[in-house]
Amino acid sequence: MADTTRQVEKVLLSLPSPGARSPEQRAEAAAAKDTARALRTRFLDAHADAVYDGLTDGRTRSLKIAELVEAAAAAFPGLVPTAAQLASERSRPQADKEGHEIDQGIFLRAVLGSPSAGPHLMDAMLRPTPSALRLLPEFTRTGVVDTGSVRLERRDGAAHLTMCRDDCLNAEDDRQVDDMETAVDLALLDPQVRVGVLRGGEMTHPRYRGKRVFSAGINLKSLHAGGISLVGFLLRRELGYIHKLVRGVLSEDDGTGTWHTRGTEKPWVAAVDTFAIGGGMQLLLVFDHVLAASDAYFSLPAAREGIVPGAGNFRLGRHTGPRISRQVILQGRRIWATEPDARLLVDEVVEPGDMDSAVERAVERLSAPAVPANRTMLNLAEEPPEEFRRYMAEFALQQALRLYGEDVIQKVGRFGGGAS
Template structure:
């Protein structure tokens, strides 16, 4: 018989508190535990098992308490902070997380594995996980602050993303020319803000994603779509589980696919506001760039571009690509791309499984405008909604994300990953995520 939540809470607090608990044990661990955090010493493993068992028994009750009976929406970092206060020992403390995040990836103690356990169990529950995913479709506070000015002026510079509304098109230009649009926590925040603004602005009919012109010597004067995850930031310990790896998938990518939640006089027939999306690929879409293409409605590419998903070679999981890619390519080609690192060049016949149009680079601009015009029809949004509902079951997506939260946390702290990012930091000045 399961213990009551108050008794289980007290037992958990006692198990992980000094003397003899997790924090006392961690003080005796050697520097550089991060290299072994995914396969920890015995006591750490036992305590993680206790946390997992606690959540397997009480996840819905915990989530209900933290969200006041699911009447309060908490984003990932807020949910973790609330859990740390209400259930001591269930997740690392704010001080522990802050100290860990100040370290290079190879030196971390692996506290994000415990976040992975917690968030995995929250997402695994249809009740709690469903509410959490709905919460994460809400517009960010930053976007709501910027919305009045953007609707009036039609442009904003968010730092790593420029957004401009022109002729009913929201044009999102990724402009991190210092790293070929390789993503980090900062760019995920900018991208989610830009997606929110584009979806909330009533004057926007269709949205365009494109990379800006780069200044990096190897690609100076050329547009680049995306170099994927920022490997320099990963080495430095600046790629977070909740602020990047989960927020990216459950935030702006999910919003592109399913829309942003609204609370207005239209919400009676649809809780989200969605719009069609076009992506234009110049030069390459590596990793997260290819993942982006899997959630948009129409993809155009320059004939000299290529796509790749090198995450397995980097030691991590390529977001939701494992879930979405096979329905575009079939399972055999998906395994070649994800497990073996196969590049798809626009001259390959297989490229047409992933892109709708391939054009000479000097013809791409005109082709993009034609593609945007085709998606302005009054019935496009309704048909897009039905296509997406048929293609991707939201509960299947939630279950995937529940397992992803834990598996990606384990991968981040695995020895092979910390070794790879350590070697990357000594290779010189090649931009994060760029081709070797």
């Protein structure tokens, strides 16, 4: 493995940077990479469990994905890219990267696809973040935490998460994902919180100045600049805070009464003002109650962007049926809150001025003691963990491949100044 990797690196070093290569040089680089990737795939098909057990001391240690790929780079040279290779990639725009993240995708598809290693890694991703554990005493005492991109406030037993990236219409990047996971963890860990609420804040963007916006999806400007990573954004987002919205945060049994549950789950309300595009629409599919302003709309422009819309392909059809999910994902259909089909995505459509009171009513309904147990059982029935794990295994590779598709690089170049 290491020898093959060195041969590939020798080929790549003999060529111009990726963005400056001729068609013939791109073909030469692709052929060298394909040889190594075929070898990695065969190795992992046979040894993924042994590799994972070695990295986690027989599954006695919980490593999150970023920690796991770092450990794999050190323990198994050539299996995944090194820290130096990834650091070099991060300094380049997307069009000028070698695509080393594809090798991470090969590795993570094998690990997540394993019936033994996969669930262990999924559990590791449900552990609370160090930043949340650090901020928890402050939040339980004051009821307020502001991370810059997310403001978290506890009011009357509800944790209100407000996305505050007013500069980019709440388009998500690595920073937003990090802050969202911290905020979700705090809401789940605080015993004074019964229900979580997610809403977009007021914008300063000239077109939407003074208006609330839920989310414009992935930050295409960051993607164009090379700032959207497979591990730190795309996989952490799905297996981190979004999965925690579904399953809760996983805690250790400390012998004081946590024996009856693997973690802490709570019901969630989403309030959509103006629009929920891309990743914003994906979020709605995991909430227990979705409110939408009467002038709002929803879309998943995956075909335009050229990437896979997270777990949207896994979840959307369960809400809308296969025909509408194909119209939305494959053909870019936009659904307005007032359309009949929108009732498959939202629970209530309210006038913009009535959103605050609608949120209060939803929180009150979801505060009943039996709600958490029933939502747990609903989620087990509607989204079986093993099905989600198998989906995410294939997503890890397919999304990595799409990140480096020629069509994606061209499209994000055109959308480089904005978000979607």
